Amino acid sequence: MSTLMNRFTDSNQASTEQYLTFSLGSETFAVGTSNVREIIEYGRLTPIPMMPPSVLGVINLRGGVVPIMDLCQRFGGGQTQIGRRSCIVILEVERGQQRQTMGIVVEAVNAVREIPPHDVEPAPDFGSHIRTDFIRGMGKIDGELVVLLDIGRVLSLEEMRWLAENSHNPELGLAS
Numbered sequence: 001m002s003t004l005m006n007r008f009t010d011s012n013q014a015s016t017e018q019y020l021t022f023s024l025g026s027e028t029f030a031v032g033t034s035n036v037r038e039i040i041e042y043g044r045l046t047p048i049p050m051m052p053p054s055v056l057g058v059i060n061l062r063g064g065v066v067p068i069m070d071l072c073q074r075f076g077g078g079q080t081q082i083g084r085r086s087c088i089v090i091l092e093v094e095r096g097q098q099r100q101t102m103g104i105v106v107e108a109v110n111a112v113r114e115i116p117p118h119d120v121e122p123a124p125d126f127g128s129h130i131r132t133d134f135i136r137g138m139g140k141i142d143g144e145l146v147v148l149l150d151i152g153r154v155l156s157l158e159e160m161r162w163l164a165e166n167s168h169n170p171e172l173g174l175a176s
Contacts, residue, residue, distance in 0.1 A: 016116045019139065021146060022089065022106040024072055024080060028146045029106075030113070030139060035151050037090040037101065039109055042082060056105065059088070066090065068103040074154060075130045080105045093152045102155045113146075115139040120148065 019030035020039075045057035045068055054073035058065050068088060072080045080086070085108035093100045123135035136150040 016114045018112055018114050019146075019148065020089065020112055021110040021141070023108045023110060024106060025077075028110065028144065029071075030115075030146045030148050031089070031091065031151045032148075033112060035091045035093060037092050040088050040090060040103075042086040042088055042105065059103065061090065061101075061103075064101070066101055066103050068105060069155065071104050071106065071154070075134070080107060083107060085109075091151055091155065093155055095152075100155065104155075113141055115141065115146075115148075 018033040020033055020036050021028055021030045023029075040061075043059065045059055047057040048055065048067075051057075054070050056068045056070050058067050060066075070080050072078060082105070086105065087109055088103040088105055089109065090101065090103045093102070119140040120137045121140070123132050123137055125132060130147065134150055134154050136148040139146040139148050
């Protein structure tokens with residue numbers, strides 16, 4: 001019986017995912033820890049001309065150039081409020097055979113939390129100011145809902161390129 005219980009416990013723990021939770025405004029978001037490379041202090045960014053407003057610039061991270069995105073702007077809102085607890089979360093996303101590295105500015109990193117699959121609900125079809133294809137689901141942590149991001153879609157380079165190429169076109173309503 002204890003062997004059966006150990007197998008059940010092991011398989012149950014294996015299906016529980018870990019998420020890094022962070023704050024933007026009054027909302028809490030989360031990304032899978034498998035995508036998180038590191039968390040660094042918010043610092044000086046080098047701006048890049050002709051990029052969409054959500055791409056704040058780039059940083060030099062141990063000899064590599066890493067683009068930094070403002071998630072608030074990416075979601076269609078204003079700029080992230082930079083404060084004492086603000087930081088940059090460096091993320092990696094697999095794109096076929098390649099890995100894309102990007103950073104996101106967050107107001108504060110909260111914690112790494114485990115969310116079992118039974119505490120994850122599908123993304124809502126309404127009521128969010130974020131595109132539904134950016135949302136992987138809604139996680140329940142201590143009775144609160146957390147937006148679980150599909151970071152691969154949020155950080156899509158193809159869409160970033162299209163936005164950069166068309167950000168100057170007033171007919172598309174993308175100019176800022």
